[in-house]
Amino acid sequence: MCLGIPGKIESVYEDHGTKMANIDFGGVQREACIEVIPDAKPGDWTIIHAGFALNLLSEEEARETLDILEQMGDLDELEAMKKQDQSG
């Protein structure tokens, strides 16, 4: 039920005064209501649930989290290399 799919806003329009958008989901196009993200513009990313935008999706935050987790991996590798040096 709470499944949300990330999609990219292609274009925005109004239907009976309600804010709507055409959204691209990795090649599949669908319309969705964007009434609660009124500042959304083409090119922005959002999360859609039941034909309704929940919030904008921040590319910057997405990259920052990935960077932190990648650094965690780099540190692990560094530790492993140190151990190898010590034992070798």
Place this chain on the structure above:
Amino acid sequence: MANQIPDFLSGYRNAKLVKTVLAEMHQTVTQPWTLMEICGGQTHAIMQYGLDQLLPDEIELVHGPGCPVCVTSLELIDQALMIAKQPDVIFTSFGDMLRVPGSSEDLFSIRAAGGQVRVVYAPIDAVKIAAQNPDKQVVFFAIGFETTAPANAMAVIQAEKLGLTNFSILPANVLVPPAIEAILSSPQNRIQGFLAAGHVSAIMGYWEYPPLAEKYQTPMAVTGFEPLDLVNGILATVRMLEEGRVAVENAYSRVVTYEGNKIAQQMLAKVFKPVDRNWRGIGTIPLSGYGLQEAYQRFDATQRFDTSGIQTEESEICIAGQVLRGIMKPSQCPAFGTLCTPQTPLGAPMVSSEGACAAYYRYGRKSS
């Protein structure tokens, strides 16, 4: 393909990063911890990616009641069935709800018997059906958590805008924080940390959680749905537990902010008000659901149709209530996979694409 998933999203399915986080978790954990993922969507993702089998043995995941279809009360389902049977009614619902057993039948059987039951993907599609069928009463079964509530509210607002008098909803929304409190305050509770549901928090933010975390000394992490999100949320919670720290952390910051979506929250406050709600298998939780505000009462299907005289009857074998409260695992049910399967479900958790029983069945978790 013309539109590839960008790296800042596909990265959340990166196996190497998932392994990194899992390795960190194995290093961090020193003692057993019991966590609950409240959201059924997360239960399914955990099973689908086999994450439950990659976690350190010390970490037990208990599946929460975050499956709206599963917790919708039998009274509400029987009400829905009663309304759907009436002539000149088009009953609309998310597809998940159609096979959920009521006391004696389900929405599918009503459709098979000639009733007009239609599946909609979006609640506003039900409003479109109402606009196209002025001689019919169109009713939408407004289930879901805070994630779905704004879409349900929007349908009511849209119907009002269009001046429709033939559209109504059967209000059935449920709310997460009161459910968390009901679980944590139970004498049987064994949950030590929570994964707070990411998409509920996209709407509501997570400002409601710190007082709960503090009161019950239970750390929480707002968690997303991709494999990397899930292990990252679990790691955040385990770290807090190991450090003896009680806080609410956000492991889904690309979608969730502390305040949440204020415009959506305003829309909810305009259309809905908190009401006591009976959760199937759990019982009544105070102020844990949404009813319509006075100004929108005319869109309440229970005021438009007479649904009195319902006598509910639950399956005697089904242990859905204990599964939903995290007391029993689906595979501990005597009917699991034999009398009860997705084709012939005894309880809602075997029906829903988010139900814990369906997840165990589909991904082959035969034993606990």
